[in-house]
Amino acid sequence: MEIDKLVHQPTRLQLFAYLYANGETTFSDLADALELTEGNLASHIGRMEDEDCVAVEKTFVDRKPRTTYELTDRGERLFEDHVATLEALIDDFDAASDA
Template sequence: MEFDKLVHQPTRLRIFAHLYANGEASFTALTEELEITEGNLASHIERMEDADCVAVDKEFVDRKPRTTYRLTERGEELFEDHIDTLEALIDDLKTDDS
């Protein structure tokens, strides 16, 4: 049983979980809700984008730039696989205790 390091990293795991649960989020919302710095978020999002796990949408709203993020199909699959791996680990531990 092996974890995907892209998803398993704690900050990225929180980003994956937030986007999976909420569908999409703005850059500002992610920094505020996850309580991480802009630079930290930007570096993790870049890594996720390079792995084709997150889609980035940039637009102007009332003449101000707004960037939103959502998981791609691949990102959703990786996150779901990660959850499956965690559940299998828990099941194995329960079996070992019997």
């Protein structure tokens, strides 16, 4: 049982969880919801994009740029695997404390 450091990093874990629960989300909505600076958000999203965990779409709405993010299938799988790993750790702790 190994924890994936890409997903486990606290800010990225919040990003994975938010995108998993909410689907496609704009940059500004992510920054606001998670109270992240633009630079911090861009850095973590970039790392997730490099690892093929998030899809980025850039469009124009009323002549203004709009960037949205959505977890890829790989990103969803990594997040689900991470949650399963954490649940297994909790189960192991519970079993050890019951013994």
